[in-house]
Amino acid sequence: MIIERVISPGIAHFSYLVGSGKTAAVIDPRRDVDIYLDYAARHGVSITHIFETHRNEDYVIGSTELATLTGARIMHGHNFPFSYGEPVYEGDTFSFGNVTLSVLDTPGHTLESISLVLRDTAVSGIPIAVFTGDAVFAGDTGRTDFYGSDKTAEVSGILFDSIHEKILPLGENVILFPAHGAGSVCGTVIKDHPFTTTGYERRTSPDLQLDRQGFISRKTQQNHYYPPYFKKMEEFNQRGAPVLKRLPFLTAFSPQELASSLESYQILDIRSPTSFASGHIPGSFSIWRDGVASFSGWFLDYERPVLIVDDWSQYPDEILRTLIRIGYDNVKGYIAGGFNAWSRAGLPTGVTGAWPVQQLHHHLGGGEILVLDVRDAANRRLAGAIEGSMPVYVGELPGRTGLLSHDRHLACICDTGFKGSIAASILAREGFPYVTNILGGMAAWLMAGYPVIYPGEEK
C-alpha cells in the first residue's frame, strides 16, 4: 500500500498519492504536479484518478494539469457546478489494487465537500484512514464563513453533523489525513501534528468537545479574513485552471533594465525584514519568502507582471512555484544578483526604519509615534497589545491608509516582525515618510518584559 503525503509549505497544504498494485489516486493535487509524477514513477504505478475533497479558495488545484499529463479522471463532490471532472456520490467506491477509497459526503467547509475512506480489502472492512479535506484538521475544524455571515451558523451546523455523523462514526482508530497543516488560513489554530487519528481528535480537539450549539457558537465567533485573491481561486477552481505543462522560465533582469520600466512591474521583495528596511527598490512589496503564499494574494494584482527580488537570487524557483500555486501565472523574472546588484548600480533606494523592541519602548510616550498593530484580531485579543496601538490587519491596510497622518511616525508591529515589514512596505509605497517595522514583533515585546493591555483594559 502506498500513501505518500506531499506538503506544500506556505499554504500549509497536504496532498496525497494513495494506491497499491499498479494504480494510484492523487487527492487534492497542487498545481506544480511534477512531484506526483515522480512518486508514481518511483512506485511503478499509473495515476488513474484525481479526487478533489472540495472546491478550494486558498490555492489553485492541479487537477486539470495532472489530468492532462496522465489521462486520469477528475472526481469531486456533486453539490457544485464544476465545469470539469465528474461528480461522485456517497458510497461510491474506487479500487486501486487491494485498496479502496469510498466517498463520504461531508459538507460544511463547503457544501460539496467530501471525505475519502481508505480500506485494505484484503485485510478487513475496517477503515485504515480517512482523507477529510478541510472538514477536520489536527486540533481544529474547517472554517465555515464562505457563504456569508448570515449563513455561518447554518453551515457550521452542517459541518458539525458531517463530523459527528460521518467521520467520527468511522471509529476511534482511523488515521486522519486532512488537506492542511499548521499555518493554513483554512483553519483557525491547526496543530503542527504530522499525524493524528479520529480518536485523538475526538478526545482532544477543542471544537470536538462541544455540542452542536456550542460548536456553532464557537464557529460563528471566529474571525476569518477573506483575502481578495480567494475570488480568483474560486473562479479557477470552478472552471478548471489553465494548464501550464511546465513552469515559466524566469528572465534575469539587470538593475538598469528594471529601473527603466519600474512602473510596469510589481516588485516582490522576499528578503528578511532587516534586509528590506535598510534598502529596497522603491515601491516594492516586502513579503518574506515563507509568507509569499499567504500574503501575496492580499496585495498583488493578477494582471501586472511580477518580478522577484532577493538578497542573492537564491530562491526564484521556490517563489515561482508558490505564486503559480495561487494562480499568479504572470511571474516574469528576478533581479540578477538580487538587491545587492541594485545597490551596486547606484540607483535610487528606499529606506524604512527597523527597530528592536527596546528602541520602540524607549521612544514611546512622546506621542509622536503611532503604533500600528497589524496582527489579526484574534492574536491581538489573545496575546495582548501595546497600549495606544491602533489595530489594522495587514491585509486590510491598503484600503485604510486614508486614516493615517503623514506627519506621525508610524511604527508597524505584528506578532513576530514579518507582517510588520509588509505593512511598512505598503505605507512606504503610499508615500508615508516615517515608517518603521518593529523587529521580532509582539513576541519580542513580551519576551523583553514590556507591558501589554488586554481587550477591555484599553482606555
Next chain:
Amino acid sequence: MIIERVISPGIAHFSYLVGSGKTAAVIDPRRDVDIYLDYAARHGVSITHIFETHRNEDYVIGSTELATLTGARIMHGHNFPFSYGEPVYEGDTFSFGNVTLSVLDTPGHTLESISLVLRDTAVSGIPIAVFTGDAVFAGDTGRTDFYGSDKTAEVSGILFDSIHEKILPLGENVILFPAHGAGSVCGTVIKDHPFTTTGYERRTSPDLQLDRQGFISRKTQQNHYYPPYFKKMEEFNQRGAPVLKRLPFLTAFSPQELASSLESYQILDIRSPTSFASGHIPGSFSIWRDGVASFSGWFLDYERPVLIVDDWSQYPDEILRTLIRIGYDNVKGYIAGGFNAWSRAGLPTGVTGAWPVQQLHHHLGGGEILVLDVRDAANRRLAGAIEGSMPVYVGELPGRTGLLSHDRHLACICDTGFKGSIAASILAREGFPYVTNILGGMAAWLMAGYPVIYPGEEK
C-alpha cells in the same frame, strides 16, 4: 512536532526522528546515519537522545555512530547487559520541546524490549503514537524464538502480556510506529501498511484476535530461520558497533586485477537471475540487489573481503550501505564496468541454466531432473509445491549439498525466481555441473496453471 520515518529497504527497517522545538530523539538508528543528521539540520534541531527499542539481531544499530557524531545519549531497556549507553525504566519520560517520550517495558521479542509513548504535553496527556520496536507490527507481532525452542512458549506469553497489558491499553486511537515493515525477518507476515493504529491492529491483526493460549500456540508453531549472521549482530549490538565515521571508499577493480586474485575475495553478484545465469564470474554468489540485506548474512563470511559485481556498476554505493548495515565492514570494491567488462576480457565464465516454467514443465517426468524447492517451509506449505520436489531452504543449502548427486540436473525453484538464483550459485560454487534456476519461481508456475500438491498429498 517532527516525526520523520526513515525506511531502510531490504531489512525493511523503520527508524524515526521525533522531536519539537529545538531538540529531537532518534529511535533505532541504522548505521549509516547521514540521513538523521540531514533531517536534524533541515528541522533546525539537535539530536540529544538515541533510543534502542531492543537489542537487534538482524542489523547493526547505529547508536554508537550517531552518538559519536552528535554527542547524544544512548538509552535502552534495562534488562540486558549492554556495554554502552544507559538503562531506562518504565515511566521514564524524556522531553523534546512540547513532546515527551515515555518508556513502557514491553518484553517478548527480546526481554529488554521497550516501547516509547509519544505525547504532546501542550495538548493533552492522551498518547498520539507509540513506537513499538519489534513487539507489534502492521498485521503481525514480533518473533519469539530467540531464546531457544524450549523458551518460545514462555516468551510468547510475555509478549502477549506486553501487548495486552501495555500497548493496547493506551487506547484505540494511538498511531503505531513499529521498527519493521513488510518483508522483515523479524515478523512472519508483516503487512505493507505504511500507517496503522493500535485500534486497527486490535481489530484486524490475526495474532491479536487470539487469547493468551491461542497466541502462544500460534507463535510456537511458526517457523523462523536463524541466519548465521544474527550471532554477529548480537555481538555488535551488545558491545556497540565499531564507529566508522564514514562509509569506506570502494576501489574500482579491473577484470584482470580480480582474475589474478579471485581466491582472496567473496564475489557478490547483484544482477538479476537472468543475467547471472547466462554468464558470471566463477565462484560468485548470486544475490539480487534487493535481496542483499536478507540473504548475504547466510552466505558471506565476515573476514574475507567482498567485491560487488553488477551489470554496469550502477549500485555499488547502495549495496555498500546495505552491507554496512549488517556489519560487513570489509567491502573492498567493485568490478569497473560490471560483468560486461569481465566478459569483454575473455576471462573464464561460469554459466548456469535458467528456465521459464514452461520449460521445466516440459522436462519434468523423465526423472533426470531433481527439483529443489528452496522456499521457506511456510511458503511451501501455503502455496503448494511441485510434486516430487525436495525442500531445502536456500539459507540452509550450503550445509546440505552432501545429499545431492552430481549426476542429476538440479532445478532450483523458489517463490519468484530470485532465491532460486542464489541456490543455483551455491550449487555451482560447490561444483555441481547441471544446475538451473526456474525463472519466476512458483509464482510463475501457478500463474501458468501447472499443478501443485499440498502437505499430506505427497506420496
Next chain:
Amino acid sequence: MIIERVISPGIAHFSYLVGSGKTAAVIDPRRDVDIYLDYAARHGVSITHIFETHRNEDYVIGSTELATLTGARIMHGHNFPFSYGEPVYEGDTFSFGNVTLSVLDTPGHTLESISLVLRDTAVSGIPIAVFTGDAVFAGDTGRTDFYGSDKTAEVSGILFDSIHEKILPLGENVILFPAHGAGSVCGTVIKDHPFTTTGYERRTSPDLQLDRQGFISRKTQQNHYYPPYFKKMEEFNQRGAPVLKRLPFLTAFSPQELASSLESYQILDIRSPTSFASGHIPGSFSIWRDGVASFSGWFLDYERPVLIVDDWSQYPDEILRTLIRIGYDNVKGYIAGGFNAWSRAGLPTGVTGAWPVQQLHHHLGGGEILVLDVRDAANRRLAGAIEGSMPVYVGELPGRTGLLSHDRHLACICDTGFKGSIAASILAREGFPYVTNILGGMAAWLMAGYPVIYPGEEK
C-alpha cells in the same frame, strides 16, 4: 565568462551555453532543454540566442523547444532552406556581455555548416575558442557522405578548405569545442579527449596531416552507415521539431496488460546481453541502455508506440530522454517491475543463447555453426575476424535475413557483445530457432588468444 558544456551520452553530443554579464547563447541544444534553463538560472543570465552549427542528421535539435520557452532567436547557416529561425553570414557577430561569437562559414560536413568564434573583447581580439560543430572533432573530422557517394570527394574538398582556410588560421592556441565526442556516428574515430585545441589537432589529428588530395582520398574511402532514422531527423531539423514543453509521462504496464496487446507495441529491452539471453518478452528488441541512442534508429519505427523493459524499471526516464532526442515521441510506458515481473507472471518467455568465447571456440569447426559478424566493416578490417564468419552489419541485418538458413545455429558476434545481442534479438523476432550471442565479442575472442584472419587472408 560562462562556458558550460552539456554532454548527451549515446549520441555523444556536446552542446554549450556561452555568455557573460546577463545574457547567453546556447549552441546546438538538445531537445530536452531543462538543463540549459537550469544553467541559465544558476548563472543569472537570459538566453537570447540559439545557434545551430548545422542541420543535424543524428538527433533532433532542441532549438524550437528552447526558443518557445525563452523567447530566444534561432540562428543558423544561410545555405539551407530552414523553415524556421534566421540566417547568419560570415562575419556576423553577436555580443553577450563582453563576449562575442562571430560566424565563420565552414561548409563540408553539411553545406550550410558554420563555426562560431569566441572572443573576450575586454581582453583582446585574439580568439579564445571556436565551436566547430561537426567540421573538426578531437582526432577526427566530420563525415562527408551526406550528399551521395558521387559528391563525397567534392564535399570532402570543401571541408578541407573550411578547416585549412577558416579554422586553422585562427591560430594554434584556440580551444576547440566540437559538437560531438568519442562514440558519435558523425565522425569515424573521435578521440575521447574532453578538451583540445586547434594546434593540438593540427599537429596530431590524422586527417589534418594530409594534403587536400590525401584528405579527399581518405574521406572517400571511409565507410559510414546511414541509419534509416536519419531521414526523420533531416525532416525534423529542416522544419523545426514539434514543441513538447515537457517529456511525456510514462505509464506503468503490468505484464498482463502488455501480454494482451503485445502486437500493438515495440518492446525495447534495455537489459544487458546476459540478461536478455536467458529470458525476454517474445518479439522484443535487445538494445542495451547505452546503445539506445545509436541503434534504436535502425530498428524502431516512428509510428508504433514503444514500451521499455528493464531488469527493475530503473531507467525509464533516462531512456525516454534518449528516445525523445532522436524523435521517438511515441514512448508510452514501461513494464512495472521489469522483466522479473514478466517472468513471475508465468507468461511465454523467449530464450536465446549466450556463449562465452571459450564455448564458441569449442563448438567451431563442426560446420553446424554460422558465425555472423555484425560489426561495422572498418572494425572487422582493423581488428581481424573469425575465419569463416559472415559479415553483416547489425543495422543492415533486418533486410538481409533472407540469406540465412533456419537450420543452422547462428552465432552473432560483434566487438564487445552488445550489438551481438541486438542481432540475436532481430533473428529471434524473425523466427530463427538457433540463435546465440557471443559474450564479450571479438574483444573477448582476442583477449582469450584465439586466432583471427585479416582481409586478404580469407580463403
Next chain:
Amino acid sequence: MIIERVISPGIAHFSYLVGSGKTAAVIDPRRDVDIYLDYAARHGVSITHIFETHRNEDYVIGSTELATLTGARIMHGHNFPFSYGEPVYEGDTFSFGNVTLSVLDTPGHTLESISLVLRDTAVSGIPIAVFTGDAVFAGDTGRTDFYGSDKTAEVSGILFDSIHEKILPLGENVILFPAHGAGSVCGTVIKDHPFTTTGYERRTSPDLQLDRQGFISRKTQQNHYYPPYFKKMEEFNQRGAPVLKRLPFLTAFSPQELASSLESYQILDIRSPTSFASGHIPGSFSIWRDGVASFSGWFLDYERPVLIVDDWSQYPDEILRTLIRIGYDNVKGYIAGGFNAWSRAGLPTGVTGAWPVQQLHHHLGGGEILVLDVRDAANRRLAGAIEGSMPVYVGELPGRTGLLSHDRHLACICDTGFKGSIAASILAREGFPYVTNILGGMAAWLMAGYPVIYPGEEK
C-alpha cells in the same frame, strides 16, 4: 580520458581529477574531499596519486584527508621539507591508463612549485594540457611576495624563468589549467576565463608581454595583503592537515542558549549588508556568505568556537565547508531560525547604519563624517576615491582603530558594499557608536555620477 575540474568558490580554487582507464590522480584537492570520491565512482576509477602543485597559503590542502580515504600516494615538489608525502623531480612521469602526467619544476610563486604536463601517449608526445598551480593564471601570474619584500625581485625572476623556460616552450596549443580563478588572493587580477591556453596567455596576459626586467619591476610594485591565517595554512600544509573523515555536525542553538554564553563564541553573521545593518547579535562579525573564504582568516581566531548566523539558517553546511577549507575545525553550530529567531526572542540587538550613496553624498561636507575607505590599495588607486576619505584596508582595520575618534560618524565604504559591512561590524565590536556602511560602495558612488579624486590629486 577524464578531466574533471572542481571549483571551490570563495577561495576561487580549481582542483582536478585526471585519469583514464581505471586510475586517476587528483591535483590540489580541497579538504572536503567527497566530490573527488564521487567523480571517481562515477567514472569507475581508483585514485592512486595526489599531486600538490605547491605548498598553499590560502587554504588547507586535502591531501592527507584524501590519502586516508583512498590509499593514494601524495606527491609534491622536492624543494620543501614537507612532513608527509613524497618528493617528485623534473621529468618524473606518472601513468593513468593512456594518460601521463610529467613533472616540470616551475618555482616562483613558491620555490618548490611544480607544474604537471598532460599527454595522451596513445596519440602523441605533444602535450594536451598543463596544470600550472599558481605559476600562471588566466590573465595573470602568481604572487611572488611570500619570501619577504627583499626577496620579491629575486623570486619574481625565478617565476619569469619558469614561465618562459618551462611552460611557454610547451607550445602555443596547450590548455592551461591553473589552481585558481578570478577572485583568488593568489593573483592580482585573474580573469574570469573558464578556459585558456598557453598561446592565448602568451599573447594577451599583461605579465607575459614584459621582458624579465619589466616583469620583475611589475611584480615588485604589486601590493598584496597577507592575512594572518596564512601562517596557519602554511603550518597545516607543511605538516599535513588533521584528518577529519567527515565534516562536524552542527548544533542548532536557540537564541537563549547563545545569549547565555555569548562570550564563548565568535559569531559569524553571513547575511547581506542591509540585513546586518538593521539588526544583529551584538559583537558579531558581518562577513557575507561569498566573502567567508576570503575574509574570515583576517578576523576569526582558530581557538574560539564559531557560530553561524543567517537570515533563515539556510547555508550552514555551505559555510561549514568553506571554514573547514581554511582550517577552522572548531565550527560548533548555528542559530536555529537565524537572526529572525534572535529578534523574536526580544534579546539585545545591535544596529549600525546603512546608507545609499545618495545619502552619503547629501551628508558629506559638514565635517562630522569621516569616510573610511576600506578597499585594497590597488582598487583605490585605479578607481579613484572620495575626497577626504581615509584609506584603511578592511583586513588591517582591527589593529588601526586606535586612530579613530569615537565622536565622529564613521562611514565605511568599499568597492561594492560588502567589505564595508565587515568594517562596520569591526568598529561596532570595538564600541564606536556612529558607524555606517555605504550600500553598493564605490561602484554605486561612481554609477550615481559623484566625483572622485585620484592619487596625486589629494590635497
